[in-house]
Amino acid sequence: MTGDVKLKEKDKEKEVVFEVKDLNLWYGNDHALKDINLAIKKNQVTAIIGPSGCGKSTFIKTLNRMIENIPSVKITGEINYQGKSIFDKSVRVEELRTRVGMVFQKPNPFPKSIFNNVVYGPRIHGIKDKQVLMEIAETSLRQAALWDEVKDRLNDNAYGLSGGQQQRLCIARCLAVQPDVILMDEPTSALDPIATYKIEELMESLKKDYTIAIVTHSMQQAARISDETAFFLMGELIEFDKTTEIFSNPKDQRTEDYITGRIG
C-alpha cells in the first residue's frame, strides 16, 4: 500500500516539459487535430501511435512549430513548453528548435562530410573553435552509438553510410545542438531490423539525459521503448496513459481494437 502511494507521488514529481491544451489544427479546411490534451514528461519516452493519416506527424511537428512551414496550417489552443506558450510573440522558432530537436522518418543527412554533418548545428549557433567542435562531434557520435564505426572516416561524405548509420548520424547531429527534447517521427520505419534494434537501444540510453517523443506505427516498438503512450485516431487523442496500462488494460474499445490489430 504505502509503496504504491510513494510511487504515485514520485510520478507527480515528474516535471512536465510539454503541456498541450485543447489543440486544434487545420490544413485549410481539413481538421487534422481535434481537441488534443496531453503532457509530455521529462526524461521519459512518450510514444505516439495510431493508423497512418491519423495526425501523428502533424502533432509532433506542431511541438517544434515545423508545421508552420506549411502555409495553409491554422492552429488554435495552447502548447506550453516548460511553462511558457510556444506561440507567444516573444518566442522565436529558431530558439525553440534549438532546444527541441527533431529526427525525421527518412534519414536526411546533408551532402557533406560526416564531421560537417554533426557540427552543423553548433556551427550555425556560433561555435567556431575547431577543438570544441571536434569534442562535440565525438561526444555526439558516441551518444548515438556511431563513433566506433566512423571515427576513422569523419571526413568522408555521409552518403557513403548505410541507412541505419545515416539515421544514427542524424540523431548525433540532433544531439550536437544540446537539445532538451528530441522529437522523432518514425525514425526506424526506413531501416532494417538490426538497425532498428540499435536505435531502440540508443533511445533507452538517451532517456537519462533527454525527453523523447517518438511517433511509431509499430506497436511492438511503442511497447518496448516507451513509458507513456498516446493513441491517435482520425485526428483525435483516444487514450493517453502509461504504456503498460495501454497495452494490458486499454480503457477505450478503439484502443483495444487497434492494439489487437482489428483496426489500422
Place this chain on the structure above:
Amino acid sequence: MLDHKMLKNKMLDKDRISRRIRLNSFIRSLFSFSTIFSLLVLGVLLYQVGVDSIGWLDLKFLTSNLSIFPEKAGIYGAIIGTVMMMLIVIPVTTILGVSTAIYLEEYAKKGKLQYFINVNISNLASVPSVIFGLLGLTVFGRLLNLGSSILAGGLTMSLLVLPIVVVSAQEAIRAVPGYLREASYAMGASKWTTIWKVVLPVAIPGILTGTILAMSRAIGETAPLVVLGIPTLIMKIPNSVMSDFTALPIQIYYWTLDSVLKPEYANLAAATIVVLLVILFVMNSTAVLIRNKFQQKF
C-alpha cells in the same frame, strides 16, 4: 468470358510482330538520317569557315588592331571589347539573377503574384534579342545617355541574359530536396542560414552551369549591339566602360557585310568566327564538365 486462346494467338501474331519490327527499323534509320544530315550541314559550315580562315588566323591577327587594310587587320580591339563587356555582364547578371531566383524560390509567398512573375520571367527568356536591343537603346543609350559605350552594351546584354540566369538558378534551387531544408530548420537555423549553408552549396553546380550557358549567349549575340549602333570601324582600343567599342560577333557581322567590297574581308570574318567558336566551345564544355562532376544523387 474471355477467350484466352484467341487473345493469346492474337498477341503472338507473327505478321503483327514483324510489322512492328519493320516500323522500328524504319524509324531508326529516319532518326539517324536526321542526325547525320544536321552533322553534315554543320561540318560543311565549319569546313568552309576553317578553309577561309587558313592563312589569316595567327597570333598577329589576335594582337593587332583594326585596319582598313585586310592584311594588317586584327581583332585585338574586339577581344578587349568583348572581355570588358563581359566584365559588366557577369557580375550584374549573377548578382541580380541569383538573388532574384533565391527570393522567388525561398522567400516569396507561393501565390498568384509569384506565379505571375515566374511566367513573365520565362516569357522574357524567349523574347527576341532585337527587342532587348531596342530596350537598351531607349533606356541606356538615349535616356541615360550612355550612347553606344561598353556600359550601354554590357547593361543591354545583361537584360537579355538575366531571365535565362534567373530561370536556371530557380530550377537549380528548386531541385534541392525539401528534406535537407527541414533538417536545417529543425536545428534552429534561420532561413538565410539554411539557404547559405544547405541550399546554395547543393544548387551551385546547377546555377553555374546555367550561368555559363547564359554568358556564352551574351558573348555570341549580335543583334542588340547592332541596334545600339556600334560604329563600323573603331581604331581606338577601349580604355574605360564609357568608351565606344566593338565586339567579336559585331566584327564578324560588319566584315561579312563588307566582303562585297573586298573579298578578303570574308577571310577576316571566318578567322573571327573560329576564335568565337573556340571561346564558346570552351565555355560550354566547362558547363557540361561542371554538370557531370557535381551530378546530384538525390
